Amino acid sequence: MSPRFNAFKVAPDLIKALMAVETVLADSGLDHGLLELVRLRASQINGCAFCIHMHAVDATTHGEPPLRMIMLSGWRESPLFTDRERAALGWTEALTRIAETHAPDAEFEMVKTHFDEREIVALSVLIGQINAWNRLQIAARVTHPVAASKAA
Secondary structure, three states: OOOOOOHHHHOHHHHHHHHHHHHHHHOOOOOHHHHHHHHHHHHHHHOOHHHHHHHHHHHHHOOOOHHHHHOHHHOOOOOOOOHHHHHHHHHHHHHHOHHHHOOOHHHHHHHHHHOOHHHHHHHHHHHHHHHHHHHHHHHHOOOOOOOHHHOO
């Protein structure tokens, strides 16, 4: 699979705007670990290998245990996640699959229990942002880095 385009080179002004949102999200008050779990889960749903790789590496670098990342797609059945993380992951799935779910009240009530309104906005922007990155990277057919000795 060959890359189609490099958005960073052909549209630096647009990428700069996306990066500005990332800067604000980093200062939103949401825990870095939660940010990465949300990014990773949305990327799994969307099948964005580049973003899955990037956020798994970032989460690991910041101390996220590998087992929690392995279990992320089974978060509903795993005791490895807090109630706050479960609320965020449910909201992530609802907004990532919005055409199917229409952001159900039950998921909103759960997120409202664990996040204040500003945090809900930040979480919703985060979910929209990672979905935008996923779509951009998939459209561009960007591949994740692979060590030369491990490449297929």
